[in-house]
Amino acid sequence: MKKDTLLFDFGVGKDFGNWSIVNDGVMGGLSQSKASLETDALLFTGNVSLENNGGFVSLRSPLGSYDLSSYGYCEIRFKSDTQRKFEVLIEKDTPFYLPKFRVKFGAKGKDWETVTIPLRDFEISRMGTTIQKGIEPEVLKEIQRIGFILADKQEGTFYLWIDYLKFY
Template sequence: MALTITLLNSAHLRGRCCRHKVLHPLLGPLFSDSMAKLFSSYRRPGSQPEKKPSWQNTDFSFKKGIDVLKTQLSMLKKETKDYLIGPGGHPFNQYLLEQTRVVWEFRSQEDLNKWVISSDVEIGGKSEVYLKLGRNNQAALLYGTLNTEVPRDGETKYSGYCSMRAKPPVGSFARKKYYDWSNFNSLYLRVRGDGRPWMVNIYTDPYFSHQKDDLYNYFMFTRGGPYWEEIKIPFSKFFLSSRGRVQDNQHPIWLDKISTLGFTIGDKVDGPFQLEIDFIGLLNDRAHTEEFAYETYEKNPQI
């Protein structure tokens, strides 16, 4: 117990310090909610800040820390074993010949727990979004109501969006992991919508902190009706944007640093919406030879 107190005192769990990350892999489950509130960047206009630091409400437990340590060590063991076998835990010859891969499918509640949903409620809006299993537990059903009414806080100018995003992969001891899709050139989905357009978002790992809002987008148009549709989107079609604005300096996706993928609806049409997703996969289409669909500019042109 004395050792635990010494470690906690040395970590200085205060809002202005980031050294708590040293203990986060072991004690993350104990104060993850508190840290999320402590380092949240958004606060509603006019709301009062919390006077009492959220970490003071945390119940530290040495036993839970030991259990988490055992779990992280077992994850590290599995990762090491997979690394020795080959890329993604598959033999190298199988990896080179792979033509298709299913990344996400929806057959149980555990599959849904890998995703998070959000809406403009975070900024004071009134849109609603829900996620559940579809009929016969064979798909994910994303549904809700879009409301473009702007919150009356004197600062927000636009509202009306709902989104669904996969949780980023995390390795042992809270290390960042990424998807390596460099062996494929297209995104392949089987969906059934209501005729409304969606935006497909791909998040990559930024090299610099000012690029944390960068993501790659492309449109997905659903035709509605009772029939499923299979949609293929080449990665060369995705364009770079930041905070909703298309960037002048375009470049292809770094397919070896994929963080996560998501869907957003914000077509400025009030009313209900729904989208069923059977699976999300990857495809290596040998007939598609386009490297990038948009113009690129040379920053230092030679005269």
């Protein structure tokens, strides 16, 4: 039976789970970020630093078992203070050296936007380098974690408000 949606709905009083920050400090970098709940969104903010071979910040879901194989699309409602490219990150395996699934998205202005991305547009990457474009639905059966990452090799501050992330 096909599930209708998997929804992470962010905001005060909403049940979205305990998302956590993973920054380049795990490899010696100096980037910093934090997440806080706003009235009807999650605010992910910070500063990306390239010092000490750094360069990424991320916000990730709790470890779990997410079967995305019956979904065709990923939808995000967000706004940002920058036109930098963020990425939705899907992890089948969590060790940093194993491949991840990624797709870029970015703001066109400073107002709320909704983007819909076909899951077939995700790329398989390893440590930021694209290995393959496109992923097979079969691979999406045993996802352990979902998240957002900013790894555009640009220093500076950012703000990203996320209303929801939905798979359908």
